[in-house]
Amino acid sequence: MKIRTFPYFLREAFRSLFRNSLLSLASVAIITIALLLFGLFFLFIANLQHLGELAWEQVEIRVFLEQGYKNPQTVGQQLAALPGVKNVTFIPKEEGAIFLEKILGEKNLFSAEENPLPDCYRLSLTGTAEPAAIARQAASLPGVEEVVYGQAFTRFLRLVLRLGLVVGVVLLCLTVLGVLYLVINTIQLTVFARRQEIEIMKLVGATNAFVRWPFFLEGIILGLGGAMLASVLLTKGYSFLLQQLSSYSRFIPLLSGNGINRTLILALTAMGLCFGGLGSLFSVRRYL
Amino acid sequence: MILTKDLTKIYSNGVVALDHISLTINKGDFAFLVGPSGAGKSTFLNLIIRRELPTSGLLAVNQRNLATLKQSEIPFHRRSIGVVFQDFKLLPRKTVYENVSFALEVIETPPKEIKDRVYSVLELVGLLNKAHVFPSELSGGEQQRVSLARAIVNRPLLLLADEPTGNLDPDTSWEIMDLLKEINKRGTTVVMATHNREIVDHLRKRVIALEHGKLVRDAPKGGYTLEN
Incomplete structure (x- = not known):
């Protein structure tokens, strides 16, 4: 040709x-x-x-820290570095108390010294993230007491x-x-x-x-x-x-x-x- | 030019179209292929242009054995042959010029040469003034002349004509025959299948008669039927 x-x-x-x-x-x-x-x-x-x-992005993970844990910022940095985590919001125990009071409709539930609630981080995820895996990784970090997310809902x-x-x-x-x-x-x-x-x-x-x-x-x-x-x-x-x-x-x-x-x-x-x-x-x- | 030896063609339905045909057509010959419908004339022409393959026997055209010709060699074999059909086979959406130049374009002739050759062949067939009209605007005779022009424009060594006057009135048929004689005079071998007794009897060229696939007569200056 x-x-x-x-x-x-x-x-x-x-x-x-x-x-x-x-x-x-x-x-x-x-x-x-x-x-x-x-x-x-x-x-x-x-x-x-x-x-x-x-x-999927509405799925949130809550990471509760050990009572009186001294270094919450380090945990926050480690959580933010996890793949699939979009946003990390720190909720100090004082804010947690206010939230609880709102839900229960009572005032002055705890004094500042007696507040038994732990500090907490709220994680929002990217659209493709796998919450179970992130929760597992978060739970293994030092200072983390408990990790909670809507397992049944996310599975569905x-x-x-x-x-x-x-x-x-x-x-x-x-x-x-x-x-x-x-x-x-x-x-x-x-x-x-x-x-x-x-x-x-x-x-x-x-x-x-x-x-x-x-x-x-x-x-x-x-x-x-x-x-x-x-x-x-x-x-x-x-x-x-x-x-x-x-x-x-x-x-x-x-x-x-x-x-x-x-x-x-x-x-x-x-x-x-x-x-x-x-x-x-x-x-x-x-x-x- | 064309050499056959025991050339046989049997179709898959068992019909014997050609039965042990042995003949030679030399360069520059003008041969009529005659016989009733179904005698094997068209099959013979189809074998020469390698539209079909022989079942057995030898068929050589221009010293090429067509039975062993590779698929990729077929186009080059066909470039040495011009073909004219009873129904003209012109492309209705192309002008006269385009119908003729088409034959040169497909073999990748340089554009400048195409123009010269197309106009020269249109002059030969007397259609220079109709170069830019469409086939539907032409008479049957004119359409057959376009078909002839297309067949000879690439200067083939061999021209096959399958009932070229079959659809034409007697006067127009003679015009086409005059052109075929002229083409033959210029050195092209012409093989023409026909039922036209008047033309064959008048021209006294070589006559190859087939019947039921068999070669029944090969007369150098024969008539349409055997004369005593």
Whole structure:
């Protein structure tokens, strides 16, 4: 294959797209719809995962120190250094007493000298942290008397999140396969409409690689077109949804910002390009 | 140019399309391939362009044994052969110029050379003034001339024509025959499968007659049927 032939492939790909404009438009529309379905599902799963992580961040660990332990700051530093710990808040026993008084509705429960409550640290965690492991590490630190966290709740939450993730990934994979099937079938239609062209190319002595190239580029352009349209529709649609829900954002904290848009556009573009190109190669192979 | 020895083609359904055919077609020959439908004419042409493989026997074209030709060598073998079909097989969404230049583009001829050669071959077939129209705007005869132009534009050593006048009226058929004679005069070997008795009887070229896959006659200046 000569390099100077490449502009010919590109020209042929574009020429064929324009001359078969109706078929090209229909293909881009179908690819767009397929990628839109994937994108919607992707956003749904990403937000579900995000909500799960937010819930996880609500998990707190309380680390109670030994009565009269002299070096609470050292423990605080060691706790802050543990992986997965986001924030460390020191709650001196005096504050603990005030908190207890509030709960019990009584005043002056203990005098400053008689306060039997221990000093305490409250740890908040990152979305991916494992509370049981952090609790174990915290309990082994010198000066720590007891570590408490909502074991039953975290176990339940962990189960729900893992289940959600597995189901989400499986469904997302199925959607990807569905999109692949749709894209390949669509491109097969465009190749089928031009099987005579392939036959003539072969008869006049074109090599298989030469036959494949224009179709491959055409598939990539169709896939890219579908991906761009789907990206615009999804990002605009999602921004609109976020805008509409902005007043409820405290209760429905959806993923926002450029990060999710970038990931979505990247995923759609990669799928459009790969599936378009692969679809073409797969479809042309039948006629070679 | 073409050499066959005991060439046999049996399809997977058991039909014997060619049965021990032995013949030689020399460079510069003009040969008619005649016989009733199903006699094996198209199979013979398909074997020569290596669309199909012989079941047994020898088939050599341009000193290449087609039975042992590798897949990767087939395109290069086909570049030495031009093919014309009864139904023209033109690409409807390409202009006359593009239909012809296509044959040169796929074999990666330099662009400058493509232009010169396409215009020169369109002049030969008398379609220079229709270079930029689409096939649907042409008559049957004109479409067949485009098909001929595409077949000869890369200067093949051999031209195969499968019923090239089958869809044309008598006058237009003679125009195509005049072109084929002209191409042959310039040194290209021509093998033409036909049912057109008038043309075969009038031109008195070599006639290879097939029936039920067997070679029944090979006459140097024959007619459509055996004459006593």
